[in-house]
Amino acid sequence: MVSPPPLPTPIPEVRAAQPTRGSQLRLGGAIIKSPWLWVGSDQRQPEQLWLPLDVLVGRFGFQRQQSRAGEQLEWYGNKALLSSLPQRTIDDEVGIDVSRWLSSTGVRFHRSGNSLSIELSAPRVTGLRRGKGSTANRLVLDLNGPALLQRQGNDLLLGLRATPTQEGQLRAMGLKPRRRHNTLTLEGQGTALSTLTLSRPWRIVLDGLSTAGQAPRHGRDPFASSLLNPTIQGLMRRGLVLDRRVVKVGVKPLMIYRVGTDPDIQGLDLRPLAPTSGQQGLRFLNQLSQPAGALVSINGGFFNRVRQIPLGAVKRDGSWLSGPILNRGAVGWSNDNRLQFGRLRLYQELRVEGGRKWGLGYLNSGYVQRGFSRYDRAWGPVYRALSGHEQALTVIDGRVSSVHDRAALSRGVPIPREGDLVVARAGAPLPAQLGQQVTIRTTSSDPLGNQPNVLGGGPLLLKDGRVVLNGRQEGFSAGFLNQGAPRTVIAQDQSRLWLLTLKGAGGSDPTLLESSLALRQLGISDALNLDGGSSTSLLVANRLVMTGRGIAPRVQNAVGLVSK
Incomplete structure (x- = not known):
């Protein structure tokens, strides 16, 4: 009798790495209360790193920019439509996976217990360029590498190294720089300046400088x-x-x-x-x-x-x-x-000629549910679809003046100055037909x-x-x-x-x-x-x-x- 061949070595069980959560970030020498989620067993290199969108904008220098295709998230040459990025909730915050974004610019990570340290070497400022004429309120900082850009209270913090001469140039422009270690703080500019980060070559663009030459005077508290x-x-x-x-x-x-x-x-x-x-x-x-x-x-x-x-x-x-x-x-x-x-609800009723009544769930709201919602000019001049399956009708002077299909709503349809747009979502039928008379009544629960x-x-x-x-x-x-x-x-x-x-x-x-x-x-x-x-x-x-x-x-x- 021939002995059967030995059984193959069992394949090791593959288990998905359990995510690690924390509530504290160490960033640029500062300790920040912020939720984070790390996926991967390596202590220094995550497979995924989820951080709140607000923290990315406020503490890293990410920008939200409008483009023809929609809103983009940008950081040092990396761009992606915000709608195309996977998102998840982290402690009631919108989280984005930015492991590749950060790693591509040389960011270093280390997690320990509840704390996550994020480090980026402070680059040198190689030049300062002030705009002229219509761009006189713009300042470009040329760098030899990427830098963290943080808004902390009223101040703007730049994780870079500047010389005393360069600090003097900033003062001459009406700014109030303060240097500590490898951070340059522009006092009072946390909300006054808009920012943009660029790569190849590395640059930070600051827009909104005062042309009056007056430095803001604020106490530290x-x-x-x-x-x-x-x-x-x-x-x-x-x-x-x-x-x-x-x-x-x-x-x-x-x-x-x-x-x-x-x-x-x-x-x-x-x-x-x-x-x-x-x-x-x-x-x-x-x-x-x-x-x-x-x-x-x-x-x-x-x-x-x-x-x-x-x-x-x-x-x-x-x-x-x-x-x-x-x-x-x-x-x-x-x-x-x-x-x-x-506690408050708004009851809206659309009545079509002939007596049929329809409840309109929400008014000028970003809360999206199956059924009907109403939008008027307070929402803005144009309505664009907030979900994948929508149709709508426009009401002017109590009559349905036009109807709009899914494609039109995706492109955007105008909201009349004196009228309403009634949107039907998730397969709900339109409540009225073109030319029909309708009335809309609104009452409050309280x-x-x-x-x-x-x-x-x-x-x-x-x-x-x-x-x-x-x-x-x-x-x-x-x-x-x-x-x-x-x-x-x-x-x-x-x-x-x-x-x-x-x-x-x-x-x-x-x-x-x-x-x-x-x-x-x-x-x-x-x-x-x-x-x-x-x-x-x-x-x-x-x-x-x-x-x-x-x-x-x-x-x-x-x-x-x-x-x-």
Whole structure:
């Protein structure tokens, strides 16, 4: 009998590397609170590295640029359509895999426990070139390698080496450079300058330099500096409260920045701050505040970070710029500035001649669901499809004037100045035919929706002095409800309305429940959570005095105090 051949050596079991998560970045000598996700077993070279999009823009120098094909993400010659990049959620942030982007420029990694170190050797500045004529506000820095470019509060940090002579040239241009180790800080330029990174040769382009030759003068502590502003000092003498304090919830200390006003005494109005020409796009908080003349402002409601469109209620002077979603918390007010808090839905009904009725789910919203949504000119002059299967009809003077197929919506269709665009998604049939008469009626689930000004967020934290936190009722996930994060809150007590930001005082950031309990300690009776995390920001006298992640964030909307 012939013995059978020996069995082949078993093939080793191949297992996918388990991702490693952390919440701290070491970048350019700074420690940053930020979620990250590493895929791969190598401690120094990831197969995938997922970082929040806001961190890439604010701490690395990535740019979001518009092109004919759509919005691009760019960094030192690498370009990709944002819509083509895989995305995943990291602690409620939009994450992008940038392992190849960073490795291609010589970035080095090392992870240890909860911390991820990211290093890039600081290049030398080989030349400074100031534009002339129409480009006089442009400065090009020629480099011998790529550099990290970070926005930290009000300052712009460049991870490069400059000579004393070059620093003198920057001062002569009206900038205020400060050198520490291998970082050159341009004080006060965190939101003033737009940036672009280029390769072959390596360059950083700074746009927006002042031509007046005046260097900004700011103290090192932005909050203390804001208290020296003459207008703010005058308001404080009339009773405006502007302070920061530590409040303990159990054993956890929280740092709370707060601005409190009796608007009648201080002569201030509370105003929603949002784009005027259309709802797509993100802006620094000062870019929303300055056109409205806001002396103090905080970031507002939620938004889609990739599409840069609102996800919740924004109503200004009686016009819905974006409608409420998911029965989420909202605050409404009129000229008396007394705030009304509650949870809000908007009921819209389209009635076709002959009596058939259709419910229109959302108004001017980036929240995409099967069924119908309505858009008017507050959304912008053009609507482009937000999902893959859409058709629409245009209503002018109560009559369906045109219909639009999927291809037309992908290209973009105009929204009439006096009319509506009704969009049907995910196979929903159009509710009316060309030429038919229709009427559209809108009602609110809560009286606060009838106020001329409304801002949505969620969850609702306090009502009449009681904790009313119920995030599930407002459509928030369990992970969102339980995580700690910097917070932005609009609130009131018996005598003042309050704009507040909260974060951990040297430790972990507050949960929503901890935020509610801290606010009760301050005597707050009604409070609404707004967008938080990296969006959290407080601007006083055009000075960014607090940010959630140390980054000057771009946001979709805000709320501020404006002189009457």
